[in-house]
Amino acid sequence: MRKQLFIAALSLAALTAQADEGMWMLTDLRAQNAAVMRELGLEIPIEQVYSDNAISLKDAVVHFGGGCTGEIISSEGLLLTNHHCGYGAIQQHSSVEHDYLTDGFWAMNRNEELPCEGLKVTFIDRILDITPYVQAQLKVDEDPQGTNYLSPKYLEKVADRFAKAEKIELTPATRLELKAFYGGNRYYLFVKTVYSDIRMVGAPPSSIGKFGADTDNWMWPRQTGDFSLFRIYADKDGKPAEYAKDNVPLKVKKHLKINLGGIEKNDFAFVMGFPGRNWRYMISDEVEERMQTTNFMRHHVRGDRQEVLMAEMLKDPAVRIHYASKYASSANYWKNAIGMNEGLVRLGVLDTKRAQQEKLLARGSEKGDNSYQQAFDQIRSIVQQRRAPLYHQQAINEALVTALDFMKLPSTKEVAVALSKKGGKDSQKEGEVLQKALEVLQKNGEKYFASVPFPEVERAVAKKMLKTYAGYIPQEERISIFKVIDTRFKGDSDAFVDACFKYSIFGSKENFDKFMRRPSLNTLEKDWMLLFKYSITDGLLKTALAMEQANKNYDAAHKVWVKGMMDMKQENGTPIYPDANSTLRLTYGKVRPYEPADGVVYDYYTTLKGAMEKEDPNNWEFVVPAKLKQLYQAKDFGRYAMKNGEMPVCFIIDTDNTGGNSGSPVFNGKGELIGTGFDRNYEGLTGDIAFRPSSQRAACVDIRYTLFIIDKYAGASHLIDELDIVAE
Ligand code: ARG
Ligand code: ASP
Secondary structure, three states: OHHHHHHHHHHHHHHHOOOOOOOEEHHHHHHHOHHHHHHHOOOOOHHHHOOOOOOOHHHHEEEEOOOEEEEEOOOOOEEEEOHHHHHHHHHHOOOOOOOHHHHOEEOOOHHHOEEOOOOOEEEEEEEEEOHHHHHHHHHHOOOOOOOHHHOHHHHHHHHHHHHHHOOOOOOOOEEEEEEEEHHHOEEEEEEEEEEOEEEEEEEOOHHHHOOOHHHHOOOOOOOOOOOEEEEEEEOOOOOOOOOOOOOEEOOOOOOOOEEOOOOOOOOEEEEEEOOOEOOOOOOHHHHHHHHHHHHHHHHHHHHHHHHHHHHHHHHOHHHHHHHHHHHHHHHHHHHHHHHHHHHHHHOOHHHHHHHHHHHHHHHHHHOOOOHHHHHHHHHHHHHHHHHHHHHHHHHHHHHHHHOOHHHOOOOHHHHHHHHHOOOOOOHHHHHHHHHHHHHHHHHHHHHHHHHOOOHHHHHHHHHHHHHHHHHHOOHHHOOOHHHHHHHHOOOOHHHHHHHHHHHOOOOOHHHHHHHHHOOOHHHHHOOHHHHHHHHHHHHHHHHHHHHHHHHOOHHHHHHHHHHHHHHHHHHOOOOOOOOOEOOOEEEEEEEOOEEEEOOEEEOOEEEHHHHHHHOOOOOHHHOOOHHHHHHHHOOOOHHHOOOOOOOEEEEEEOOOOOOOOOOOEEEOOOOOEEEEEEEEOHHHHHHHOOOOOOOOOEEEEEHHHHHHHHHHHOOOHHHHHHOOEEOO
């Protein structure tokens, strides 16, 4: 009875709730959201969106490569995602001779589809709320540190146990993922199937797929054809398999219907995808910490690195192709950090956060329950303690780890072991470990030099990064190599970098070969790059230890805090959702314009005219391909045009999404595909901390533009023939 009342209360609340905030768990849709969705425009039963025992739309939504979303659009395993999600794969297949990044790629038949090493696509077979089971296990298992409840290792064990007990069928391609939600207040198990023969089918040139590049990234209005196509292959029996030439296109359980009817203002839309992370349950101190550490370093360090890299990339197409993907991912969260910090201040998000937490604290004290106050105070003091190590850790990570490819030296562990035995009593042992180190060095050396084909670029970046790092970290706190730089190189970090490349065995293939011909521990002991590398590792270790110390009670306090927020919402009848954690979610809302500033309205869609307006042949970011211009001038849009004859490109919806949602299918009320999500607007970047329905929008490529490019621009009509298209 109580449960029924509870569900009734939830649905009533849902009726009055707004159509905006929320990355909903599919398993809770029926109880929490179905009524509102129907009211807003969902025309199909919620069981067709998600069902725990029948095929539903969710079976056509996949995790693409771990960081993005994709959707299945034909019965033969054709997969649609973003251009920026396929970017790494497109780059892998590109060379100066076959520059698919610049020119695009279209497989004109199945034989031309290109296998993508390392790329995986994951289906979610089942989602189970097994909170009571996990809680029971937590009680019986040994747990001296009290950390089991969030430990991925422990949860993995529990997942296996559960699968055995429930006789869940496991194949070699099955993955079980048991995750903690709401800070460890609930547990969901995901049963997944992973496919590893994924082939590239089509990608527009970057001048379409990445039109506007970094200037337009995280911006609206936008005219980017941010899509690419892949295909899932399986063995002859339709089972997941590693790449093999005679694997066949996967006959899927479910593929999406595509609707060319287009969108109108206020149309209902919903999106399924795999949002990565957000932090809606942070206290205001944590938001400030984020601004001053992670975001600060992303902004300043990446900005410096990108400037050097871009100059080199513009000089040489081979350099451009090699660094394209790295540059793009660096630039993406560089701009995200800038925009988020700006927005947090401008939109007064800290005040909103403070008001929220005041409410919870007041509620606690009203009830005579001081656990929230305790949790709050604890989080506060933890944030204070971990600030310095976090700041330093971010500096090391940004400037010296992510930025410096040449620091990914091979076999450093084995070399360290050999060095630790040097000069000991046991000279035989010394010889053995050196021998072992040399073997692995030999094995990995080739790969290392292949991975840094442009040492001059690395050298230029390193010079810049050492200065940048030193600019943010006071002398006495810097990693230990700076003592060497200060003494041996009189503080001249450029000279140190030059010495690295000149003398280190990793500085050039010649040096390396010379060393391998006459190896000695003495040489290794004095190797500048090795010393640099060990110093970075040491710096990371020290900051990690300091953080661990500070963070000791964080998880427990956070769990209490989240529980408080959950209870407060549920008492008000507001439906709840957990922070994003790369699991499948649904968000719904409407096609809606917005006002970025007083007196300014940004419309809800863009057309190809906008691309022509932005065209700048002298700026790589805004080049328009000649063929696209011809099609535009001839108004040769086929059946993909809007009723007024214009060619739609992108549109925005007021749904709740974040990084990882990229490539997500955008559905109309009938559950048909109308677009592919690819970005957020600048004003919406604070959404990772707090959602603002008035200013946050998700940007989507209109499916009509995608099909227009495939059909009219690329002439790949054989792909169009595979699709299931409804006109309206
Ligand atoms: N902002 C988009 C999202 O995070 C990615 C855009 C990719 N383009 C770029 N210039 N990095 O996925
Ligand atoms: N562009 C993002 C993505 O890759 C989407 C977002 O952050 O809103 O998932």
